[in-house]
Amino acid sequence: xxxxKSDEPTGWFMIFPALAFVGTLILYPAVNSFTxxxxxxxxxxxxxxxxxxxxxxxxxxLQDPVARQAFGVTFGFVILSTILExxxxxxxxxxxxxxxxxxxxxxxxxxxxxxxxTVVASQMWRFIFNDQYGLANLVLFGDQVSLYVPWLxxxxxxxxxxxxxxxxxxxxxxxxxxxxxxxxxxxxxxDAARIDGANAWQRFWHVTLPLLKPALLTALLFRTIDAFxxxxxxxxxxxxxxxxxxxxxxxxxxxxxxxxxxxGYGTSISMAVFATIFILSLFYxxxxxxxxxxxxxx
Amino acid sequence: MRYxxxxxxxxGGILLSVMGSLFPFFWFVITSIKSQVRVEAIPPTxxxxxxxxxxxxVFTDHHFLRYIGNSLMVAGSxxxxxxxxxxxxxxxxxxxxxxxxxxxxGGLLTVSMFPQIVIVGPVWQMLSTMGGLNTHWGLVLPYVxxxxxxxxxxxxxxxxxxxxxxxxxxxxxxxxxxxTMLKVMAPLAAPGIFxxxxxxxxxxxxxxxxxxxxxxxxxxxxxxxxxALFQGEFTMPWGEIAAASVLATLPxxxxxxxxxxxxxxxxxxxxxxx
Numbered sequence: 001x002x003x004x005k006s007d008e009p010t011g012w013f014m015i016f017p018a019l020a021f022v023g024t025l026i027l028y029p030a031v032n033s034f035t036x037x038x039x040x041x042x043x044x045x046x047x048x049x050x051x052x053x054x055x056x057x058x059x060x061x062l063q064d065p066v067a068r069q070a071f072g073v074t075f076g077f078v079i080l081s082t083i084l085e086x087x088x089x090x091x092x093x094x095x096x097x098x099x100x101x102x103x104x105x106x107x108x109x110x111x112x113x114x115x116x117x118t119v120v121a122s123q124m125w126r127f128i129f130n131d132q133y134g135l136a137n138l139v140l141f142g143d144q145v146s147l148y149v150p151w152l153x154x155x156x157x158x159x160x161x162x163x164x165x166x167x168x169x170x171x172x173x174x175x176x177x178x179x180x181x182x183x184x185x186x187x188x189x190x191d192a193a194r195i196d197g198a199n200a201w202q203r204f205w206h207v208t209l210p211l212l213k214p215a216l217l218t219a220l221l222f223r224t225i226d227a228f229x230x231x232x233x234x235x236x237x238x239x240x241x242x243x244x245x246x247x248x249x250x251x252x253x254x255x256x257x258x259x260x261x262x263x264g265y266g267t268s269i270s271m272a273v274f275a276t277i278f279i280l281s282l283f284y285x286x287x288x289x290x291x292x293x294x295x296x297x298x
Numbered sequence: 299m300r301y302x303x304x305x306x307x308x309x310g311g312i313l314l315s316v317m318g319s320l321f322p323f324f325w326f327v328i329t330s331i332k333s334q335v336r337v338e339a340i341p342p343t344x345x346x347x348x349x350x351x352x353x354x355x356v357f358t359d360h361h362f363l364r365y366i367g368n369s370l371m372v373a374g375s376x377x378x379x380x381x382x383x384x385x386x387x388x389x390x391x392x393x394x395x396x397x398x399x400x401x402x403x404g405g406l407l408t409v410s411m412f413p414q415i416v417i418v419g420p421v422w423q424m425l426s427t428m429g430g431l432n433t434h435w436g437l438v439l440p441y442v443x444x445x446x447x448x449x450x451x452x453x454x455x456x457x458x459x460x461x462x463x464x465x466x467x468x469x470x471x472x473x474x475x476x477x478t479m480l481k482v483m484a485p486l487a488a489p490g491i492f493x494x495x496x497x498x499x500x501x502x503x504x505x506x507x508x509x510x511x512x513x514x515x516x517x518x519x520x521x522x523x524x525x526a527l528f529q530g531e532f533t534m535p536w537g538e539i540a541a542a543s544v545l546a547t548l549p550x551x552x553x554x555x556x557x558x559x560x561x562x563x564x565x566x567x568x569x570x571x572x
């Protein structure tokens with residue numbers, strides 16, 4: 001691609017406002033959060049001052065059983081929901097990649113869960129899992145009201161309900177990212193496999209899946225990062241309950257920061273979330289990068 | 299023979315995808331047009347009695363118009379500001395030769411991965427000293443920061459695919475970089491700009507976490523906050539929640555139906571090329 005020779009100063013002048021904005025409102029606060037996490041700060045208790053405590057908050061975090069539980073719940077949620085989303089997303093992508101009449105309508109229908117506000121989706125699933133008026137009980141037990149289950153009152157079911165809601169909301173997004181991967185697989189590869197006598201299943205397993213690996217990893221990366229930040233679903237559907245069964249780390253961080261006013265400790269939790277996401281994305285990017293290189297040598 | 303079995307699979311897949319995507323929400327639609335008695339029937343009934351009173355009460359008792367107005371204000375301003383900042387930045391990143399571009403794009407991608415909780419504390423403090431808490435502009439500022447990286451990525455992918463010949467012609471005719479962008483490229487890139495606008499708008503329309511923490515005054519709150527904090531006097535007002543949810547979702551469904559193509563290519567654009 002040829003690029004037009006242009007004055008670099010003008011270029012910087014055009015980029016600068018956007019960068020300044022992102023820097024001031026995202027980058028600087030993130031760095032500031034790290035500084036806050038090294039202090040002991042209680043909101044509403046200015047008399048205690050804001051003493052520098054080094055890594056005390058982080059040491060406390062390592063020993064906090066509630067935080068450990070929250071990390072466990074979050075990891076469980078992330079692993080289960082992303083795996084299901086990638087599998088369902090792959091199914092959706094394969095369907096909407098085919099040519100058929102009305103494909104535009106199907107694509108639009110599949111996009112609806114992605115477009116719905118998460119808060120609305122959360123209220124919707126909360127109602128579906130309602131103990132008396134819910135669709136889940138109606139579908140499973142019909143008129144046998146005595147069998148109705150208060151799904152969100154049981155730790156295990158409440159956890160699964162949140163996974164369910166997240167998968168419904170975001171499988172189509174994973175599907176779109178995978179669709180983008182399907183669209184760049186050259187038709188020649190399938191033709192060659194057909195000439196070699198591969199049936200549909202073999203073509204999927206030996207041609208589509210290997211060539212789709214970068215797209216699958218990209219979808220996995222985006223979904224993992226997003227699932228790690230889950231908040232809305234938990235806030236609306238369970239408030240972290242029953243007990244701490246659905247208390248994900250972002251919700252615990254929110255409670256510590258804003259309900260309890262422990263600014264120092266709360267920000268150390270948020271930095272831990274950030275660090276985890278960062279490490280995960282580095283790991284993925286390395287894997288995606290290497291698989292991309294491999295693909296180019298084919 | 300094989301052809302028909304493939305067709306059967308495809309049909310099954312289509313039905314499952316469409317039903318799975320729409321049916322849960324359809325239940326909310328049914329609920330919203332039931333009467334209070336039918337909403338609270340045990341066991342629940344499959345059929346509505348076409349009672350639209352919940353749609354009336356969300357407006358009269360729950361200030362629905364105010365939430366819609368606030369959300370339109372916030373999402374609209376976010377979209378406009380993000381595009382005003384994002385279009386020149388994306389254009390320069392694609393077309394102007396300069397050092398460190400890859401780092402800027404990579405940095406923006408990294409920033410878009412930040413969890414909101416990392417920035418919310420300091421942003422809250424910053425706004426509180428500036429008097430920006432409980433104001434719409436105070437929410438728009440972080441929204442623009444959060445949506446700019448994605449918007450720039452989408453715009454950059456679109457700009458990159460436009461032919462350079464027209465720009466070269468414009469330059470030969472004596473246009474400056476800014477003039478070339480505004481008069482030649484921006485009209486050509488309109489579909490891309492539109493996609494970026496839609497995605498930014500949907501993000502701001504749906505965002506909940508920051509809106510919950512930065513706007514505590516009910517008069518200023520946006521639609522997601524309103525729907526999440528929906529309270530009845532004695533019981534959960536499910537009929538009203540359903541009606542409000544349907545109304546809040548309707549514009550998005552229309553957007554998706556009309557701009558499906560742009561959204562599909564926009565969402566996948568950033569992903570494949572990264």
